[in-house]
Amino acid sequence: MADFNVKTLEADLDFEHLPYWDVVIVGAGPAGLAAGLTTAHRALTTLIIEAKDSPGGQPHFLYADKRIVDIPGFPDGITGEELSERTYRQAVNALVQFRFNEELQSIEDTDELHDNDPLKRVEIHVLGQTSVLGEQPEFASSDKMRRLLTLTESNEHLTEILRRRHVSPGVSITIGNEHGDPRFENFTIVTSEYRAGSLAGVIGVIGPTRMPYEKVIAVVTHASRLVSDLLD
Numbered sequence: 001m002a003d004f005n006v007k008t009l010e011a012d013l014d015f016e017h018l019p020y021w022d023v024v025i026v027g028a029g030p031a032g033l034a035a036g037l038t039t040a041h042r043a044l045t046t047l048i049i050e051a052k053d054s055p056g057g058q059p060h061f062l063y064a065d066k067r068i069v070d071i072p073g074f075p076d077g078i079t080g081e082e083l084s085e086r087t088y089r090q091a092v093n094a095l096v097q098f099r100f101n102e103e104l105q106s107i108e109d110t111d112e113l114h115d116n117d118p119l120k121r122v123e124i125h126v127l128g129q130t131s132v133l134g135e136q137p138e139f140a141s142s143d144k145m146r147r148l149l150t151l152t153e154s155n156e157h158l159t160e161i162l163r164r165r166h167v168s169p170g171v172s173i174t175i176g177n178e179h180g181d182p183r184f185e186n187f188t189i190v191t192s193e194y195r196a197g198s199l200a201g202v203i204g205v206i207g208p209t210r211m212p213y214e215k216v217i218a219v220v221t222h223a224s225r226l227v228s229d230l231l232d
C-alpha cells in the first residue's frame with residue numbers, strides 16, 4: 001500500500017557535497033516541479049536541472065497572464081505566473097535543489113563513479129544547442145511530415161485556416177483542434193500581425209504541437225516587425 005506520509009529532508013543536509021542524488025529531474029516545468037515535490041516529500045534528495053534561467057516551464061514563459069481554469073483546487077482560476085511561482089516555492093520549501101541555465105544533453109551509461117561529482121552518470125552541458133523542428137519526434141513519422149507539406153503547399157488550405165483566426169495585434173497561437181479543421185489537428189500555428197497603413201497581414205510558423213514555442217514566438221514577432229518597418 002502506498003505510504004502517503006510526508007517525510008521531510010533534513011534541513012541541514014550539505015547538498016553541495018552529497019555522495020549522490022537520489023533523484024535528478026530534467027526540466028522545472030509543472031511536471032518537473034510536481035515530481036520534485038513528490039520525491040522530496042519522500043525524503044529523497046532531489047535535483048532539478050533547468051535549461052532556462054527560471055522555473056515554471058510553459059505557463060511561466062508562454063502564458064504568464066493567462067487565467068488557467070482547469071487546475072483542480074483553483075475554482076477562480078490561476079494565472080500561469082502565479083501557478084509557477086507557487087509550485088516553485090513549494091518545491092524550494094521541500095528542499096528540492098535547482099540548477100538553472102543548464103541543459104541536459106545526454107546521459108552517459110557507465111558504472112564508473114567520478115569522485116566529487118554528485119551527479120554521477122549524468123553529463124551536463126551548458127545551454128546552447130538548438131532543437132530544430134526536423135528533429136522533433138513528431139516528424140519522425142514521414143506520414144505527418146507529408147501531411148504538413150501537403151497542407152503548406154496548398155494556398156487554399158492555408159488561406160482558409162488563416163482567415164478563420166482571430167486577427168489581433170501581437171502573437172496568436174492556436175494548437176490542435178483550436179483550428180477548427182481536422183486536417184490541422186496535429187499542428188500548431190503561431191502568427192504575428194504586420195501593418196503598414198491600410199495594409200495588414202500575418203507572418204507565421206506552422207509546426208508540431210510540441211515545438212520550441214519561445215524561439216518560434218521570438219522569430220515570428222521579429223519577422224513581422226521587420227516587414228512592418230520595411231513597408232512603412
Ligand SMILES: Cc1cc2nc3c(=O)[nH]c(=O)nc-3n(C[C@H](O)[C@H](O)[C@H](O)COP(=O)(O)OP(=O)(O)OC[C@H]3O[C@@H](n4cnc5c(N)ncnc54)[C@H](O)[C@@H]3O)c2cc1C
Pocket residue numbers: 026027028029030031032049050051052055056057058059062063067068069070102103104105173213
Ligand atoms: C499557449 C498555451 C496555453 C496552455 N494552456 C493550458 C491550460 O489552460 N491548461 C493546461 O492544463 N495546460 C495548458 N497548456 C499546456 C501546458 O502548459 C503543458 O501541458 C505543460 O506546461 C507541460 O508541462 P511540462 O512540465 O511537462 O513541460 P514544460 O512546461 O514544457 O516544461 C519543461 C521544462 O523543461 C525544460 N527542459 C526541457 N528540456 C531540457 C533539458 N534537456 N535540460 C534542461 N531543461 C530542459 C524547459 O526549459 C522547460 O522549462 C497550454 C500550453 C500553451 C502553449
